[in-house]
Amino acid sequence: MTEILVVDDTPGMVELIERLLSDVGYSTLGAESGKEALEILKIKSPDLIMLDVMMPRLDGWQILKLIRDQPDLRKVPVAMLTVKKLTHETVMGSEIGELVDYIQKPFTKESLLKRVNCLVQESEDIAAxxxxxxxAALAENIIDDFEKTMRAEKLHEKILGILRRSLETMNSPDEASVLEKAIELQEQKMEWIKVRAWTLKNDIRNIYSLMDNSWIKNPEYLS
Known part of the structure; x- marks a missing residue:
């Protein structure tokens, strides 16, 4: 469920916004000061933060800067709640970071939910x-392992071929016995490598089936 943090120094405003959001299915967290909001953000990573601009001690812009200083929260959309004209607020917000929107007070239920829904969609797009x-990173690592495994398979095939040819020309029964054991061990290694390659190939196929292949070309060996 989408979780939204509402920060406003007026308890009634926090309660109102939380109720409007809860009525349409959002999960909410409320904070009545910047300090309380920052404490919540130490243990929570909401999908959207609604932040009042005019608050004592830490105002909305100061809190926003502290939020953007945290790597895990840099991409969380923020809606600044303001009674001022949006032109000045927009300039200030653009200096702090992207994904900052503005909701002007007083607002209607419809206008609030419209902006919130748009920002939540942005948050979902970022998560996706x-x-x-x-x-993609996982696929790249598995592909790297797969290619190393394929190189190992070719190397061990060559070694196995050398051992088998040596056995054909071997005259000493004792030496032949040693070679036969070496071949048996090599065949076991080959079997393990083939199983490993098959497993990795299936892992790669599964990842690619879940990804948007419009910008990723499947390796030829998956065909």
């Missing part, structure tokens, strides 16, 4: 992008 990047 992060997931895609993680999957």
């Amino acid at each position: 992008e992060k997931t895609l990047l993680r999957e």
Whole structure:
């Protein structure tokens, strides 16, 4: 469930916004000061932060800067709640970071939910992008392991071929026995390598099936 942090030094405003959001299915967290909000953000990473501009001690802009200084929160959309004209606020927000929007007070239920829904969609898009990047990195690592395994398979095939040819020309029964054991061990290694390659190949296929392949070309060996 989408979680939204509402920060405003007026308890009634926090309660009102939380109720409006809860009525349409959002999960909410409330804070009545910048300090309380920062404490919550130490243990929570909400999908959206609604932040009042005019607050005592730490105002909205100071809190926003502290939020953007935290790597895990840099991409969380923030809606600044303000009674001022948006032109000045917009300039200040652009100096602090991206993904900052503005909701002017007083607002209607419809206007509030419209902005919130847009920002939540942005948050979901960001989360989807992060997931895609993680999957791409995972696929890259598995592909690297697969290619190393394939090189190992070719190397061990050559070694096995050399051992078998040597056995054909071996005259001493004792030496032949040693070679036969070496071949048996090599065949066991080959079997393990083939199983490993098959497993990695399936892992790669599974990851690619979940990813948007419009910008990723499947390796030829997956065909």
